[in-house]
Amino acid sequence: MVSGTVRPPGDKSISHRVLMLAALARGKSELSGLLTGDDVKSTARVLRQLGAEISPLRESIVRVSHARRTTHDARLYCGNSGTTARLMLGILAGLSGSATLTGDASLRRRPMRRVTEPLKQMGADIKEGGDGLPLTIRGGKLRGLTYASPVASAQVKSAILFAGLTGKVPVTIREPYRSRDHTERLLAHLGLEIHERDGAISLLPSAVSIPAFQISVPGDPSSAAFLVAAAVLADTGELVIENIGVNPTRTGFLVVLERMGAHVERVNLRDEGGEPVADLLVRPAALTGTEVAAAEVPTLVDEVPVLAVLASRARGATVFREVGELRVKESNRLELIAANLRGLGVRAEVQGNDLHVEGTEQPPRGRVDTASDHRLAMSFAVLGTVDGANVKLSEKKSVAISYPGFFTDLKRIRADVQT
Ligand code: S3P
16 A cells, blocks of 8 residues: 655755856855755765855755865765766866865776766866776866767766866767756756757857856656655555656656556646656556667666566566666666566576566565665665565665665555565
């Protein structure tokens, strides 16, 4: 049984970006609805080290004043946050002085060349030991760039846009498939000259800096996805999930769910700072397996773990095409989704860059290794809510990265939760 109304925390991607833009803006900005999770704390900490004054992170108003335009051999610890590291590299490329970026063991393993390569082409001086952190960047005078990214990555695209912004040079980016477009929407909302032509995004340099702004961050569709999944897997009831961003570059999981047989209604559709926002109405549904195409992956890249969990409860097989990027997320999600599903009695395997999951009616029972990856922990916690399940997670703390109140919310919407 699922019931009630729930309001997941602010969008992680947008929270990082509005903090960074507020730290680059002239004057005092006011941000509300920010995610207060660990990843966003990492961005706030790094910006404070660069001189920005940021009031304590909370969901109500956070005030931000601008950072220095010069860095002084700062050592910036980005924690577990790939978005902090990659987007900050873009910002730092256009500021003078040098900074060294590092992070936790998971972040230090993640590829950075996809960002350092284009930034070096713009003229940034970057000293790196391999394809990862730590690395030292000396920014300053940049030249414009036209770049075709080999990966559909919003972090790569945003790093280049931010370098264009701080370096005051024109940049144009193409990507194989359109990734989340929050940076583009925010820059347009703040009055910058950004446009798209034939799939290429271009930002023209602005002579004046961004004026201070006020913005409200919508709820995170990636966090809402776990509650949507829990509601779909319940036997009866109805759940309302309030104030969720429904930007089409983020809601591929709703499209896939629809194909699988679960219709999620969007009510109260409105606009919040250039982003579409709605309340979601979810009911339990019987699911059927589907094929997720490579072109859809950027629109649901963070939802593959929870969709794989749903696929394990669907009738028939589901295949996720070209999800190799999942190997370089907070953990090797691709292998861990398959191995953990197998450990719970589900047939699942990785073939090349594709993930195959066979649905079953057997209750999932066993232990899950989350590898301290927040999205794995939340996905398998949801699987642990089905009738007869007995799912033991190796840890639960990692949810603090993106959804600190996750277990409280999951318990609240279900009477019979077992995690
Ligand atoms: C993010 C982009 C995605 C996503 C990550 C957040 C962002 O990563 O997986 O959780 O905020 O730009 P990639 O750009 O590496 O695909």
